[in-house]
Amino acid sequence: MSMIKSPAEIALMREAGRVVANTLAKVRESAAVGVSLKELDELAAATIAGAGATPAFLGYTPRWASVPFPGVICTSVNDAVVHGIPNDYRLRDGDLLSVDCGAFLEGWCGDAAISFIVGTADPVDQALIDATDAALARGVESARTGNKMGDLGYSIGGASRSAGYGLLADHGGHGIGRTMHAEPHVPNDGRPGRGIKLTAGLVIAIEPMLILGGKEDYFHDDDEWTLRSANGRRAAHSEHTVAITADGPVILTLP
Structure with a gap:
C-alpha cells in the first residue's frame, strides 16, 4: 500500500480527524474530580458513534499484544505514559491525564492525543505538558517537503x-491512512539529514511522549497495555495527524 495520499484522500482523513478532535474536546470538558475513566470512555464511544465513525482502538490487537485493547480511548494517569486502559479509577485533584483517541470514518483514520491536569495543577506538571505540546509543534513545523525524518525527530x-x-524509549509516531499504524516510523529523536525524505502526500502521526526526570525506561502493567515510567515520575503525551503538502504541514486533527 502506498504511503502517499491524494488530496482527495487527505480531505477524507481530515473528516476523520475532526471526529477525533471533537471527541477529545468533549472528554477534556467532562474530565473532573470524581469522574471515572470508564465514564470518559463511554462518552468517547457515544461521540464517535454519533458522528457515524468507529473507534480505532477498541479491539485493536497489534503483533506485540496478546490481548485486544478493551477501550475506545487510552486514558493514562500520572506515571502511565501511554496505552492506559479506561477502568473504574476516579480522577483525583491534580491528576495528569493523557487521552489518546483514534477513529475511522469512511475507511480513513485519524489519531490524536492530549494531556491536561484535572483540578489543581502543579506547575511542574503543567511545564511538562507545555514542553510536550511544544515538542509536537516543533515536529509539525519540521514536517515539510525536502526535510528528512531525522530532521523531524531531532526537532x-x-x-x-x-x-x-x-x-x-523505543516509541514514536507512525504513518496513518487506511490503518491506524502504518509505515513509516516517525521517531521522537534523530540526526539531522538522516532518514527518508519527507514528500508531499505523506500523512503521519507525530506524537512526543515526555517523562519528568530525564529517564526514558518503562515497564508494562499486568494488563499488557499500560506503559509506566520506570522512575515513577509523571509523563505527558501529545499527538496530531499531519499531512505533508507542497504548501507546508496541515494538521488534520483539529476541531
Missing part, C-alpha cells in the same frame, strides 16, 4: 532532552 528530541525531559 522533537533535541530541545526536549536539553530541557531535562526523558523520551519514552
Whole structure:
C-alpha cells in the first residue's frame, strides 16, 4: 500500500480527524474530580458513534499484544505514559491525564492525543505538558517537503532532552491512512539529514511522549497495555495527524 495520499484522500482523513478532535474536546470538558475513566470512555464511544465513525482502538490487537485493547480511548494517569486502559479509577485533584483517541470514518483514520491536569495543577506538571505540546509543534513545523525524518525527530528530541525531559524509549509516531499504524516510523529523536525524505502526500502521526526526570525506561502493567515510567515520575503525551503538502504541514486533527 502506498504511503502517499491524494488530496482527495487527505480531505477524507481530515473528516476523520475532526471526529477525533471533537471527541477529545468533549472528554477534556467532562474530565473532573470524581469522574471515572470508564465514564470518559463511554462518552468517547457515544461521540464517535454519533458522528457515524468507529473507534480505532477498541479491539485493536497489534503483533506485540496478546490481548485486544478493551477501550475506545487510552486514558493514562500520572506515571502511565501511554496505552492506559479506561477502568473504574476516579480522577483525583491534580491528576495528569493523557487521552489518546483514534477513529475511522469512511475507511480513513485519524489519531490524536492530549494531556491536561484535572483540578489543581502543579506547575511542574503543567511545564511538562507545555514542553510536550511544544515538542509536537516543533515536529509539525519540521514536517515539510525536502526535510528528512531525522530532521523531524531531532526537532522533537533535541530541545526536549536539553530541557531535562526523558523520551519514552523505543516509541514514536507512525504513518496513518487506511490503518491506524502504518509505515513509516516517525521517531521522537534523530540526526539531522538522516532518514527518508519527507514528500508531499505523506500523512503521519507525530506524537512526543515526555517523562519528568530525564529517564526514558518503562515497564508494562499486568494488563499488557499500560506503559509506566520506570522512575515513577509523571509523563505527558501529545499527538496530531499531519499531512505533508507542497504548501507546508496541515494538521488534520483539529476541531
